[in-house]
Amino acid sequence: MPPPAIHAVGLSKVYDRDSHDTRSLKELLTFKRRRVTHEPLVALHDVTFDVRPGEAVGVIGTNGAGKSTLLRLVAGITPPTSGHVARRGRIGSLLELGAGFQPDLSGHENIYLTASMMGVPREEAEEALDDIIDFAELRPFIHTPVKHYSSGMYVRLGFSAAVHLAPELLLLDEVLSVGDARFQVLSFRRLFELRERGVASVLVSHDLHALESLCDRLLWLHRGRVHDWGPTEEVMRRYRVFLQGKVTLPEIQSAEGHSLFTMPEGRIGSGEIIVSEVRILGPDGHATQTLMPEQPMTIELDTVASADLDDVDVMLTFEHESLKAAMISGRAHGFAPRYAKGRATVRVHFEQCLLNVGSYQMTVALVSCHDLTRFYDHHVRLHRFAVATPAPAGYSPLLRLPIEFHLSAGSAT
Structure with a gap:
């Protein structure tokens, strides 16, 4: 060495x-x-x-x-x-x-x-x-x-x-x-x-x-x-x-009376509803850390709520080399369910993975719809995955947009 x-x-x-x-x-x-x-x-x-x-x-x-x-x-x-x-x-x-x-x-x-x-x-x-x-x-x-x-x-x-x-x-x-x-x-x-x-x-x-x-x-x-x-x-x-200060989550008890969740490092939130597990699924529905461009992908979030809530927005952010490639809000896509006390699973399905080749960090947030500074649970870049299959040489955008090119003979001016 x-x-x-x-x-x-x-x-x-x-x-x-x-x-x-x-x-x-x-x-x-x-x-x-x-x-x-x-x-x-x-x-x-x-x-x-x-x-x-x-x-x-x-x-x-x-x-x-x-x-x-x-x-x-x-x-x-x-x-x-x-x-x-x-x-x-x-x-x-x-x-x-x-x-x-x-x-x-x-x-x-x-x-x-x-x-x-x-x-x-x-x-x-x-x-x-x-x-x-x-x-x-x-x-x-x-x-x-x-x-x-x-x-x-x-x-x-x-x-x-x-x-x-x-x-x-x-x-x-x-x-x-x-x-x-x-x-x-x-x-x-x-x-x-x-x-x-x-x-x-x-x-x-x-x-x-x-x-x-x-x-x-x-x-x-x-x-x-x-x-x-x-x-x-x-x-x-x-x-x-x-920097952000730890916020102690209220303990959510199971039927047996033991704590179901403990706040790990790197997360903040008030804890009325938390994400207990995050899964990234490939086209076959199995958990993976490697996705393929233009193939289906799904993000699953297991949640646990300590009370009934109806003002929760699910937000996902994908980042590559410190640049935000995409930010997704459930409310912006018409997803505004009522969360009953207890467990539930949120599924965010993408017909195509539009991210290009590279390594990504994903931030997951459950945030109040009425106050975007109020986090119920906030995972700050805790989830990582990669997109495989290189793009054409010399070309590496963050997104692979679903665009079609056509050429019609005689149409050029």
Whole structure:
């Protein structure tokens, strides 16, 4: 096994709090003393992690958790107070808006400046120049001083330079949601390409969908310390529970008096009605995790209600690489049954699977028709399946719409 591209051990960063005289003019004139605190600020404490070649690691946590500080330490911009980090390879990074750019220089000149800072020979930078400009969609403005760029133009140029100048390590801080939908799709594709080439990545983002799609492992920081570290799916499930808060379900008792259901991690809801089991069925009616395009498919939801309810909407969302492929509402299709207390099964049948090849995450929600923010039970991307049989080469849309093409001789004008 090759050595880690990034190996951080016991990283800590402590800042001295500002201890200069902050008394007001009145306090200075009256010689009034103010107690000055010298208590240090611990931004990071004893953070250890590694990133292997070709691996993407996401860093998550609420504001002030130390995510950006960690990236600055890994990039070598800021030295740690204690601990050490070993890096192997050329670093491409975008850690803050306009970092490393000279505002009076043009975008063209700043590309060469960025290349120089990364240690990229000028000849390599020249070879990548057109790709950088076109990817950032800035050709009409490339000779304009970047001080006239919008924040989006800044980040597009910085991101494009970072990912096209042959990095071996990539560090990105909050840039995964920049630009329009087209630019985001191109950015995701580029990041996947780099990972396939063996580039190691560390990504900080509040876009949890993006991190779920891109990252192999997640590092969860909380108040400067490692709170969780492991496979993306497991850590993200616990993090979503932390963000959304667990809601304790009322216990639904069987005839024998024992509890029928316990809320697992990664789900929230008030619990008047819950989904106890989800099944994805293929054309033969058997449970499967692999579907075929244009073949029938069925989603079955076993429900348990603790009371009679008549305001429940069933919602399904299918996502692929952080993009929503489809969102389905039962009410929108005229499905508005009354749920009697006890068990029931909802069947959602599709005459054809219109999703294209790929891996999908499905969110299942039972929500109030009168208040879409009120969830009875909400499974956040807990169900996964794949669609097999590749699409034609070079063509990979999210949906395979039932469209027919016809050609009639002599009708062209």
